[in-house]
Amino acid sequence: MKNQKGFTLIEIMVVIIILGLLAGLVLPKFLGQEEKAKVKIAMTQIRDLEGALDMFKLDNGFYPTTDQGLDALIKKPETGRIPDKWRDGGYLKPARIPKDPWGKDYVYIAPGSENREYEIISYGADGEPGGEGNNADIESWKMQ
Numbered sequence: 602m603k604n605q606k607g608f609t610l611i612e613i614m615v616v617i618i619i620l621g622l623l624a625g626l627v628l629p630k631f632l633g634q635e636e637k638a639k640v641k642i643a644m645t646q647i648r649d650l651e652g653a654l655d656m657f658k659l660d661n662g663f664y665p666t667t668d669q670g671l672d673a674l675i676k677k678p679e680t681g682r683i684p685d686k687w688r689d690g691g692y693l694k695p696a697r698i699p700k701d702p703w704g705k706d707y708v709y710i711a712p713g714s715e716n717r718e719y720e721i722i723s724y725g726a727d728g729e730p731g732g733e734g735n736n737a738d739i740e741s742w743k744m745q
Contacts, residue, residue: 636726636735639702643723643739646699650674650707650721651741653692660686664711664719671698671709671721701739703728717742 653674658664661684665673675691701723713720721741
């Protein structure tokens, strides 16, 4: 017998089948983690915005209104109640309001409902109020 090197077609097919089975078991778990990560990113961004809003209030004695919006954190408001001690350079670094992980703007309402000073909301993956799972709203007052 000759000394043969290499793999037979059957060996290659067995390896491909095994890899396909492994991918079928592992990939769905990784894909589910992506959505969980987006929720955590949204929560972190909301916390950062809350910190910047608190610094704004510490300097000026009030939170920006709904009309002034989160933009008041990066640009001194020119309408409504004008802050006297607005911090040069703003309250966010870099000086931009982040989009939520699904590429949409955060909703800012001030004053908020139920005696809340403000509310920050991401409407989740579907961008619509309400929803469950990946489409669930992420609301600043409900975060732990």
